[in-house]
Amino acid sequence: MSKNRFFHIMGYMHFSNNKSPKASTDRAWKIRPVVDVLQRTFARGYRVPPVISFDEATLPSRSRYNPTRQFNKDKPHKWGTKVFVAACAKTAYCMIIEVYCGAKAHLRTPIAKDNNSGEAAVLRNVNALCPPSPTSPWRLVITDRFYTSVKLALELLHRRVYLTGTIQTDRSGYAKNVITKKKTRTVNKQNVMVPPQGTTKFAENKQFPQLTAVMWMDRLPVHMLSTGGSRRSSTVMRRVHGEMKAVPAPELVRDYHRWMGGVDVHDQLRMQRYSVQLAYKTRKYYKTLFRGLFDMALVNAFIVHRYYRKVNNKRPPKHFAFLETLMEQLLAIDSVEAFATIEVTSYKCAGANSGVSSERWIYAAT
Template sequence: MVASKARIGIKQYIKDKPTKWGYKLFVLADSACGYTWNFFVYEGKSSLATGKGLSYDSVMQLLDLSLLGGGYQLFMDNFYTSPCLFMDLLAKKTLACGTVRTNRQGFPKKKANDLSRRDPRGTIRWLRDGKLLFLKWMDTREVTMCSTMHKAYGGETVLRRVKNPDGGWEMSRIPIPAAVKDYNKYMGGVDLSDALIGYYNVLHKTTKWYKTFFFHFVDIAVVNSFILHQHLSRAQNKSPLSQKEFREKLVSELAALSSTSAAPDLPASTSHAPDLPASAKAAEEPCCPEYFGSDARSGRRVCALCKLSGLKVKTSVYCTKCSVPLCFVASRNCFRKWHTDGHSQTV
């Protein structure tokens, strides 16, 4: 969810999310590093729907042709998991595993030998339907899984707190299905990507809904670049930068590129021109607006032109040549008026 309360039809409300209001993005991310492979913005009911549900359509849209058939393993939560989706992915040589809702179409409804609330931790019940494995595992509560790549149980155990015969609690190892263990290990690529974006994001408050998207897409691009930087650094046996250092270096390099590309090429005849004295250079210096402080919120002073009109309007901008504070906003451009009316000649 990209937080926003803009008045637009594609905005969503999901009560169970930490960010309840905003734009909903479906994301495919690498489970190991959080690299964003693909994403799209949910815009509501689509005319290209297959009739198999939003969860089915979103997964198939995220897995483009370059990924399908590559033997990848896909992990997902219970919103996406369905037997129909898993069988279609398996037909395209893509393995899948995820938690599943028991009311999904195709989920077995047999009650014989099912789990009960009184079953101890580590109890496993499973059922195989062709290539599909359905299993239930009792932890603190019942966990229901579906997979096309796992055995029901391979001998794995996990440390949990269980009751002993005396009624007390003790740490003990209990059986755990491989599907649950791998799901806990690999499910979280999207969460990792969101966390990396949230540490240092460029999102600003704006009244334009499309700017919110733009800022978030910039964050995705920067985080993906940072992840590639980490992998390349480790491959070259170098110490990778932290994300903060990477962003600072990226900004400085972009600023340097912008300044060099914006500088006009000097003609050849001026290459041997004599150096001007300091007084002449100061006279040729253009009038440019600049902030008093590091941003628009610090170092505010009364505008010189507004003061002549009897007003006391504070501004954070001044002229670098004239050294006078002047308003420089969309509704009031005292900077331009000051220089066009000839006030700069009297200072």
């Protein structure tokens, strides 16, 4: 297929009817059918794991006509559509996605008591993944400070789901006696940093003993909330004066460092040099978002294939090799048939006595 024909077909690519009544109420209506299909496909392709990492991802888009565009200074791409992602904490497989369309998009969801809280998004997606049942197995959800709250921890505990995550100290109901007023460590008269790195404070809820508030001193104080997390002493590896050293920490802190990066790993695979979304630009914002969702599907396919190879004691492929094989299968060609035989022509150069060969590639598919 030629480049001009490809862009000609892309000009007529649409996913939804603009005259639908929902087009005026749903900000993500342009890509809603694609999101719905991916929701069903992702759920069928993977079993819900025991540990779930919940975080947000960004589909880069700087278009002013994108009604779902958000600004996030902490992301590599500052402008884009925010997507809530629940991923497997071990393999980084994306199990469910939710396009953020504004605070008023979910009017039926009970309003959170904490202002600017994302706990409603966690509840919606956890209920979709693990419907409440008295016989369902216990699971663990890892969140960051934007989502964690006392109310969310108790709601998930009633659904047989544990929670571990960092928390903002101004959350309603959080233990005040573990909050440290010092934002940084200081040097005492003996030229020693106080409090020492690895210092830990615990606070247990009287009504719910499984609910634990933690202050763990890293380079800066880290406040956490956990239900069912172990308080036994352990260690985590931290860089101190340019060297990796073991720092004392409770096991729940180690679990957080171990399992929190599921969504981040998925984003790293999606935003690498093989990204379809970043390969070229289009004027229509919804086509850019579609390619971002397509990248998420490609990453999930790569994760499943890599896991399958590991289970069967086979060498897992590299990311590029997997995409190359997938491209050949979609084109229904073999790697040998991807290009025709190189045509070699010989000619005499001016002022030279010997023949010089000139190689010219002839593409099999045009």
